[in-house]
Amino acid sequence: MIKTLIVFFSLISSIASAQDYYGVELRERWLLKAEKSKPQLSAEIKKPKAVVKLIEDQNSFQGWKAEKVGAISDFYEKSFKSQSSTVIDFGEHLTGYFTFSIKASQNALHGPLRLKLIFGEVPAELATPFDPYPGTLSRAWLQDEIVTLTELPAKVALSRRMSFRYLKIELLASPSNFDFKISDIQFKSVTSVVNRPDSLSSSASPMIVAIDKVGLSTLKECMQTVYEDGPKRDRRLWTGDLYLEALANAYSFKNHDLTKRCLYLLAGVSKPSGFLYPCVFEAPEPHTQEGGFLFEYSLLYNAALKEYVIATNDKETGLDLWPVAKRQVENISKHLDANGLLNTQRAERDGWWLFVDWREGLEKQASVQGIMIFSIQETLALAKLLGKENEVAYLKELETRMTKAARTLYNKESGLFLSGSAKQVSFASQCWMIISGVASKAEAQSALKAIAIKKDAVKPGTPYLMHYYITALIKCGLNKEAKSVMEDYWGGMVKKGADTFWEAYDPDNEKLSPYNFFPINSYCHAWSCTPVYFIRKYPAIFQK
Amino acid sequence: MIKTLIVFFSLISSIASAQDYYGVELRERWLLKAEKSKPQLSAEIKKPKAVVKLIEDQNSFQGWKAEKVGAISDFYEKSFKSQSSTVIDFGEHLTGYFTFSIKASQNALHGPLRLKLIFGEVPAELATPFDPYPGTLSRAWLQDEIVTLTELPAKVALSRRMSFRYLKIELLASPSNFDFKISDIQFKSVTSVVNRPDSLSSSASPMIVAIDKVGLSTLKECMQTVYEDGPKRDRRLWTGDLYLEALANAYSFKNHDLTKRCLYLLAGVSKPSGFLYPCVFEAPEPHTQEGGFLFEYSLLYNAALKEYVIATNDKETGLDLWPVAKRQVENISKHLDANGLLNTQRAERDGWWLFVDWREGLEKQASVQGIMIFSIQETLALAKLLGKENEVAYLKELETRMTKAARTLYNKESGLFLSGSAKQVSFASQCWMIISGVASKAEAQSALKAIAIKKDAVKPGTPYLMHYYITALIKCGLNKEAKSVMEDYWGGMVKKGADTFWEAYDPDNEKLSPYNFFPINSYCHAWSCTPVYFIRKYPAIFQK
Incomplete structure (x- = not known):
């Protein structure tokens, strides 16, 4: 809070020096009121719903659909190497923070393990290679992150906030004669929504x-x-x-x-x-x-x-x-x-x-x-x-x-x-x-x-x-x-x-x-x- | 400590069940003594020494040498985009934890920024593409990490321990009409060495x-x-x-x-x-x-x-x-x-x-x-x-x-x-x-x-x-x-x-x-x- 206030102040000072239409005091009051109205985010822990496969399909949006192929419990039970490039479906669009647990299932981890996590809002997003990137906005908006692990078991938490429904997990590198299991995938979904809206009329189509x-x-x-x-x-x-x-x-x-x-x-x-x-x-x-x-x-x-x-x-x-x-x-x-x-x-x-x-x-x-x-x-x-x-x-x-x-x-x-x-x-x-x-x-x-x-x-x-x-x-x-x-x-x-x-x-x-x-x-x-x-x-x- | 003890115990129990040559109690005592002798690491903050350029040179080790081309202070002063793929030399081999500061130098950050940091012990390591990776050990041992930043200014700290002398910083993605400066590069070098060894005789060559x-x-x-x-x-x-x-x-x-x-x-x-x-x-x-x-x-x-x-x-x-x-x-x-x-x-x-x-x-x-x-x-x-x-x-x-x-x-x-x-x-x-x-x-x-x-x-x-x-x-x-x-x-x-x-x-x-x-x-x-x-x-x- 103190840090914020100091920064407000320096911001306001620099504006003031250029002859401020509203004046420093008013801006300061406005920004303080903005800060006071800042909502507490509510968080809810969400679990993945299914393992899906991305299937090319001309009748689906952008040419791709996600079809359920397995249960999360099966995914947790099997060693990962045979399941690389698995796509996990959370069943709804979520915004927040991702965590999972990972442990060895065959031998001890004797070299680092590297995973790529790609979060997508729609199936075609995950099915389309990001690189070489032709877009005009920063490539970094695309939600792929690399995780390097040197010790297991581990609980991995991504600090970057993600927004997605589908998650692809790819194995990039691992030691030989080693395998592992992923479990306890969780997503802390955040929003400032508190109230439930009224239901629609029963006559709505x-x-x-x-x-x-x-x-x-x-x-x-x-x-x-x-x-x-x-x-x-x-x-x-x-x-x-x-x-x-x-x-x-x-x-x-x-x-x-x-x-x-x-x-x-x-x-x-x-x-x-x-x-x-x-x-x-x-x-x-x-x-x-x-x-x-x-x-x-x-x-x-x-x-x-x-x-x-x-x-x-x-x-x-x-x-x-x-x-x-x-x-x-x-x-x-x-x-x-x-x-x-x-x-x-x-x-x-x-x-x-x-x-x-x-x-x-x-x-x-x-x-x-x-x-x-x-x-x-x-x-x-x-x-x-x-x-x-x-x-x-x-x-x-x-x-x-x-x-x-x-x-x-x-x-x-x-x-x-x-x-x-x-x-x-x-x-x-x-x-x-x-x-x-x-x-x-x-x-x-x-x-x-x-x-x-x-x-x-x-x-x-x-x-x-x-x-x-x-x-x-x-x-x-x-x-x-x-x-x-x-x-x-x-x-x-x-x-x-x-x-x-x-x-x-x-x-x-x-x-x-x-x-x-x-x-x-x-x-x-x-x-x-x-x-x-x-x-x-x-x-x-x-x-x- | 408690967690460690519990794990020791379960490790020891499983060994014991297979008829342990030494017996559970002895192993437990040994591992506790190992824990008691665990050194406190001493840490020293190290600063980079120079900006270098990697130059192909048949007379140098593995065909590459690093030649000083600039001062760190100049690197800090200039915006980064023109300096992408800069190699920083710390002047000595170090093991520990890397941090740096980063702030906008042209416009506000309006999309994420993505950097690749590659740490190398020798020049040729940084001059040789890691992928496609032909090695027989886990590719993940190679020390390249991607950092995605969504807010500036920021102080970035890599959690992975690195071991290196040279660091290459590459810009992977950034918003348009935006530039930034990197500064305050620091490395917390760790070791369990405490004593200084005696000097050699003055007659040593x-x-x-x-x-x-x-x-x-x-x-x-x-x-x-x-x-x-x-x-x-x-x-x-x-x-x-x-x-x-x-x-x-x-x-x-x-x-x-x-x-x-x-x-x-x-x-x-x-x-x-x-x-x-x-x-x-x-x-x-x-x-x-x-x-x-x-x-x-x-x-x-x-x-x-x-x-x-x-x-x-x-x-x-x-x-x-x-x-x-x-x-x-x-x-x-x-x-x-x-x-x-x-x-x-x-x-x-x-x-x-x-x-x-x-x-x-x-x-x-x-x-x-x-x-x-x-x-x-x-x-x-x-x-x-x-x-x-x-x-x-x-x-x-x-x-x-x-x-x-x-x-x-x-x-x-x-x-x-x-x-x-x-x-x-x-x-x-x-x-x-x-x-x-x-x-x-x-x-x-x-x-x-x-x-x-x-x-x-x-x-x-x-x-x-x-x-x-x-x-x-x-x-x-x-x-x-x-x-x-x-x-x-x-x-x-x-x-x-x-x-x-x-x-x-x-x-x-x-x-x-x-x-x-x-x-x-x-x-x-x-x-x-x-x-x-x-x-x-x-x-x-x-x-x-």
């Missing part, structure tokens, strides 16, 4: 029940001492993920302190100018990845804060962080053209990252225009909750002007919103034009109906954008379609054996990866958990 | 001084909580190594308790029949490698015990372990033919391992015959020290008969002893026929002179046999030759840059390996340290 269950597992796994984006990979708090996870949490596990902590963390490590970085790392002390500024994520912070205040009625926190929300929207005018339309080129030249979705070639003008308008609306709603309307009264006019500008993106003929000079048609553009209220209800319905059958439309690449697609469908009253899209998309993952929902999922390209190597994808990803929110917020749509 | 220094380093490194055969590889106590190390220790570091501990350990874990296994592992509780019986090593135990009693005058221990010594020589008659000559085929069929030296094709009859006679003589000398002559009086007649039988191996024409039906001429045979007194002084001198120039003689493969070669030279008064052989052989290693003496050394084949891969050889090996003993026991020969 089996598919909805299944989607909800997988969504809850996804959320539970990502809820650690922050909302992590993926417990296997990245493991950091991103504002965009926070917003969606907090929505899902508010309708399920209700661990509102975690949301509070995350809101304070993001505020505490924001830029000296007061604008928010898109992510936070917790250890060894809260810090961010300097340089990156994800514009729309900074705007979504306000929506997250508003939802938190609604869910908790904790206006104290709302007021405490109000200066942050107020500051974020001040960026909105910065790169608008004379009519109030976002100039994406200028924004990107300024170093702003516009994300919207992982989908190559996606044109982002319409989407980000929509997100900006949506953020204005959310900020105004937050101001009203906190009695701060007068401080952001200017936003009303801005909203009107930007909405008017956004209307120029509407193409009456096709009934679709077009983005950028290329006049690109995408799901993303339609969704955000609808969520932001730029489209009328009738326009929204016809746009979403039209896009669904338009062959060259740019489709969503991730469950993240799919969340906003469902939101848009519900917003314009296409409730049946919302349910059907959820059953198709998230249900598609369920049918393909998902234990938790994936970071990226394109039904037509199961090996789609934003990082050029599908095993490095996260298969338990925060932003994919939101069926939990929809199913529970709109029981009439999803539970009947 | 620089080469003898250098050989002595390297011998002392070798011995110091191998002296841990037992006499290890090699701190990098095997790391166990072998009787043959114990004998030589204890001799060297008695003339240098004088840590006699360590010798006592080792004698008790070997006794404690001996076969139910009372015969000794050739080696002991200490952890997690003292145990041996069942099955193996190295006949001549069991006999050399008696020589080691005798030397211990002479060095310490600790007759209590001598008497305590006398039953063990008395038992070992009872094996000698077992596989003698009618004339008293060892039948090696019969012995090997009985599962006895006859070692003598690592040298393919070596015929062992004459050597082991000599070792048996030598052991009888040592046992009789021990009996005399302890007043136990009457208990082994029968050995006198056996010695006479076996010596007479051994005389039949002498070939008058060549002046050499021949071994086995192949009548093989080897250094080993001459040495042991001389040490055992089978050869007269005149025969010994002419045999050693003849073998030195005999082209097809089987030469020594290791410093282990070279020890007995020096012993034989001194025994027959070829003192100048003894010094010259030491200066040629051990001096040859010194000239080739040895920091510690090597397990195997053939001047004509630097990559000779008993295990089919020279990097797995031990380059700090117990049995190679004995110049320390000769130089200090015979100052008139070596220090003038």
Whole structure:
């Protein structure tokens, strides 16, 4: 605690020296509040369920399935050498710490023993060689570890936190005339989830029940001492993920302190100018990845804060962080053209990252225009909750002007919103034009109906954008379609054996990866958990 | 301690159930005495000396040399990415535990970092790829470890004990747009050596001084909580190594308790029949490698015990372990033919391992015959020290008969002893026929002179046999030759840059390996340290 405080202090000092928008004292208070809201992780000991074999199968997700071939008790009884490359199935996605026992079964250990442990979230991840590694993210995210043992019997504990369902154990080297047995495989599964969510209505369909269950597992796994984006990979708090996870949490596990902590963390490590970085790392002390500024994520912070205040009625926190929300929207005018339309080129030249979705070639003008308008609306709603309307009264006019500008993106003929000079048609553009209220209800319905059958439309690449697609469908009253899209998309993952929902999922390209190597994808990803929110917020749509 | 005692007890019980020659109580007492003599290791923090580059060079040992290219302070100052595959030189051979600090130097760590650390005793070890591994011992003895870091700054400590002089640090994976610095590299060097040995006479030649220094380093490194055969590889106590190390220790570091501990350990874990296994592992509780019986090593135990009693005058221990010594020589008659000559085929069929030296094709009859006679003589000398002559009086007649039988191996024409039906001429045979007194002084001198120039003689493969070669030279008064052989052989290693003496050394084949891969050889090996003993026991020969 003392160490942390000292580090906070030095962090704050260096920010202060660059003329801090919020001031040292405020940041210090925010980070202390984040620390005070840090959850105790609960731990549960999990045992493996079966020995499985990875089988190539064109009908299975990514071409591989895991088939049960034996009981763990048999695995424990047999000497290991004949069982090298055994794959152990824990039966569910788990995040935490791995231990096992190992003892000699033939002669004493007279030279070191070397094992490789490979943890995977999905079968194909374990069936695909990691090297030579073609991916664009650090190879070290892949969860393979080498253990060298010089004494037996031993209890081995990996210090690295793992996130997985399947574990392959390979023998790399051992002395001759020696064999051994592995036993007592245990996994200490950790999460900051405490409460059980309410059960669904008995009238909910089996598919909805299944989607909800997988969504809850996804959320539970990502809820650690922050909302992590993926417990296997990245493991950091991103504002965009926070917003969606907090929505899902508010309708399920209700661990509102975690949301509070995350809101304070993001505020505490924001830029000296007061604008928010898109992510936070917790250890060894809260810090961010300097340089990156994800514009729309900074705007979504306000929506997250508003939802938190609604869910908790904790206006104290709302007021405490109000200066942050107020500051974020001040960026909105910065790169608008004379009519109030976002100039994406200028924004990107300024170093702003516009994300919207992982989908190559996606044109982002319409989407980000929509997100900006949506953020204005959310900020105004937050101001009203906190009695701060007068401080952001200017936003009303801005909203009107930007909405008017956004209307120029509407193409009456096709009934679709077009983005950028290329006049690109995408799901993303339609969704955000609808969520932001730029489209009328009738326009929204016809746009979403039209896009669904338009062959060259740019489709969503991730469950993240799919969340906003469902939101848009519900917003314009296409409730049946919302349910059907959820059953198709998230249900598609369920049918393909998902234990938790994936970071990226394109039904037509199961090996789609934003990082050029599908095993490095996260298969338990925060932003994919939101069926939990929809199913529970709109029981009439999803539970009947 | 309690755990250890419980394990002792169960070990002892299982031995007892097979009709124990010594009985449970005695073994328990021996193992407790071994535990009580266990040394406290002393630790010293060592810092790296330089950054070096490995350079291929036909004139260097095994074709590689390490050349200084930079200072450690510069290495610490520069970011690591441009310095991947840096080799750090600690300037001396060290055994112990490695730590270093690591911190970001460009952006925050936003994905895990993976490093490979490769520890090597000699330059060529680091310059030779370990995989695909062709060796016959466990690949895991090679000292490469992978470290995955998810948080920075960090202090990394490897739990595995390493033995090395050179360390290569390779970057395996890291996030993009990220760099880091390594600093504060430290090594906690451990040994059970406490005393400083006396200095050599000022008249000793620089080469003898250098050989002595390297011998002392070798011995110091191998002296841990037992006499290890090699701190990098095997790391166990072998009787043959114990004998030589204890001799060297008695003339240098004088840590006699360590010798006592080792004698008790070997006794404690001996076969139910009372015969000794050739080696002991200490952890997690003292145990041996069942099955193996190295006949001549069991006999050399008696020589080691005798030397211990002479060095310490600790007759209590001598008497305590006398039953063990008395038992070992009872094996000698077992596989003698009618004339008293060892039948090696019969012995090997009985599962006895006859070692003598690592040298393919070596015929062992004459050597082991000599070792048996030598052991009888040592046992009789021990009996005399302890007043136990009457208990082994029968050995006198056996010695006479076996010596007479051994005389039949002498070939008058060549002046050499021949071994086995192949009548093989080897250094080993001459040495042991001389040490055992089978050869007269005149025969010994002419045999050693003849073998030195005999082209097809089987030469020594290791410093282990070279020890007995020096012993034989001194025994027959070829003192100048003894010094010259030491200066040629051990001096040859010194000239080739040895920091510690090597397990195997053939001047004509630097990559000779008993295990089919020279990097797995031990380059700090117990049995190679004995110049320390000769130089200090015979100052008139070596220090003038």
